[in-house]
Amino acid sequence: MARNIAQADVSMKAGKWQRSKYVGVSLVGKTLAVMGFGKVGSEVARRAKGLGMHVIAHDPYAPADRARAIGVDLLTFEEAVSIADFISLHMPLTPATSRIFSDQAFSQMKKGVRIVNVARGGVTDEEALVRALDSGIVCSALDVFTEEPPPKDSRLVLHENVTVTPHLGASTAEAQEGVAIEVAEAVVGALKGELAATAVNTSMVPAELKDCSLSAFEHGVEDFVPFAHDYLLSVLTELALFVTLSEKLGRLGVQLVGGGNGVQSVKVTYASARGPDDLDTWMLRAMITKGLIELISSVFINLVNADFTAKQRGLRITEVHILLDGSPENPLELIQVQIANVESKFATAISDSGEIKVEGRVKDRKPHLTMIGSFGVDASMEGSLILCRQVDQPGMIGSVGNIIGEENVNVSFMSVGRITPRKQAVVTIGVDEEPRKEALKMIGEIPSVEEFVFLKL
Structure with a gap:
């Protein structure tokens, strides 16, 4: 050219x-x-x-x-x-x-x-x-x-x-040979019992299942398959609502990183009345990874390839369990996702250490956002959110609401999180439709709005 x-x-x-x-x-x-x-x-x-x-x-x-x-x-x-x-x-x-x-x-x-x-x-x-x-x-x-x-x-x-050119990006003899070798290696690995990282129609077998099911597998596949099916079904049934929450926390966190230096290190905290040995979190970790990566990548993330893809992208995920008093019947009280070393303006404004921290729980069988940084909020994690960091003063909610109303955008809820009156506050507004870019720009131009982001969950 x-x-x-x-x-x-x-x-x-x-x-x-x-x-x-x-x-x-x-x-x-x-x-x-x-x-x-x-x-x-x-x-x-x-x-x-x-x-x-x-x-x-x-x-x-x-x-x-x-x-x-x-x-x-x-x-x-x-x-x-x-x-x-x-x-x-x-x-x-x-x-x-x-x-x-x-x-x-x-x-x-x-x-x-x-x-x-x-x-x-x-x-x-x-x-x-x-x-x-x-x-x-x-x-x-x-x-x-x-x-x-x-x-x-x-x-x-x-x-x-x-x-x-007619989409020739990967059309070389070497590339086609490389794909053939990759497919062959994946088949050989699967036949050896290794994890098929690019599978799209199977469930990941976690280490927990591999360990506890060895004796069942030794008795034959007719014993192992029902065992594996029942195990995976029990985990999914118990944690289904938290699986959705996990993915949405990941999606929320990565969008707040926008304009910063990327996601490199993530700490996930689970608060539960159950000990770590009694709480299977591999599925939740996979869905957090899906939320963190899939929105900004063309890679489809599933339970099978989540850990592999995270490692490939240099994403380090650390899991921490906090043991709470109470009944172990409820598998989880809350999940917190903490993204470290973020250089975005939003992160430095809501955290002394420059991190994005979002926390959520299941409420009325729906995922809810309960904390952003140190600001407590109560926001349904469905649809889209407008998140404003602003000065807590009279008239602010009305100013934002008027702009949204003039756009004929329906507001589903609004929540204000603050630590001290008339200081900084975080406002979360649920909307049923996406406002025009011009309207979002008008919100950003309100003098007391220091920063805002439009989030798709």
């Missing part, structure tokens, strides 16, 4: 010799913005630095130390796209990234910026990209599209400033 190879090839095959028309640019000294700093994005950054490029990146959930280790600066989305000469997309398609490259994003870019999309077609508003191409703001190389294959008369595909 930088040297107009595809266009020059077409020109020569048409019998033309147009050297002056296809003058390109060098990569040395140019700024590359890597959008999405996961496994692929970080590898692209390493290779680009080897070409003499200055590399920056945007990923609100990437660990800052991983970026620093290879000399990459993590910036906001707006900062990254505004200073880049080249932009390479490696982000998953999630509700937060869908059509994130919009007219507004293109308007912030340098004229002549070059964009490579080998991630997901849906992260780009393709109509907006065509307008940016027509105006000369960008040129692009695309391997993915919102609709695949794209229509034959697609303006995007036919545009002279676009180089296109």
